[in-house]
Amino acid sequence: DAKTTQPTSMDCAEGRAANLPCNHSTISGNEYVYWYRQIHSQGPQYIIHGLKNNETNEMASLIITEDRKSSTLILPHATLRDTAVYYCIVRASGGSYIPTFGRGTSLIVHP
C-alpha cells in the first residue's frame, strides 16, 4: 500500500471548517483513499473513502486531486467532539489487505 504523509497537528475554531491534508504521491490506480479518526481512548472510526471523485457523507467531504496524489478531508463545521487523531490510509479495494496506520494528524478544535 502507498505511504501517506500528514501534518502532525492542526487546530481549528469551533464552527469553522477543518481541512486536513494528506499526501499520497505513490498511490496506485486501484488504491482508494480512506480516512479514519480516533477519539482519545476509543477505537478508530471510519469517516469516508474515495477513489478519484469527490465524496461527501454526513460526517465529512473528501476532495481528491485530479492526479490523485493528494487529498483533503473537510469537516464543514467542526465541533469540540471532532477533536481526534485523523488517519489517512490508501489501500487497494477487495482481496486481502493488512491495514497499517501512520501517525495521523492530531486535530484540536477549540472554542
Add this chain to the structure above:
Amino acid sequence: GAVVSQHPSWVICKSGTSVKIECRSLDFQATTMFWYRQFPKQSLMLMATSNEGSKATYEQGVEKDKFLINHASLTLSTLTVTSAHPEDSSFYICSASAESSGIYSYEQYFGPGTRLTVT
C-alpha cells in the same frame, strides 16, 4: 450495522497473571480479525492477523507464545496476554473484516478498545 465489540473495556491485572480479551463482530461474519496495540501518544501497531479456523500470523517482534490469539468462529476472536508484565500495559484494539461479497465485504471495522493495566 457493522458493529465490533470488545470485552472487557478495561482490565487491571497483577504481574504474572493472564488476561483474555474478546473481540466480537455483532452483525456480520468476520473471516479476518486484526489485533493492534497502542501505547500513549503513538499510532496503532498491528500485532497479528487471524483468520477463522487457522493460526494467527504475527508481526515481527510480537511474541506468539505471549500473545495467544484464537479465532474459533466467524464472530469471535480472543487475545490472551500470558504472564503479563507492566510493560504489556497498553490499549488493545481489534478490527474485523468480511472478505466476501455483500455490504460489509472487505471493509474494516474497529472495536472500541480494551485498556490493560498490569500492576
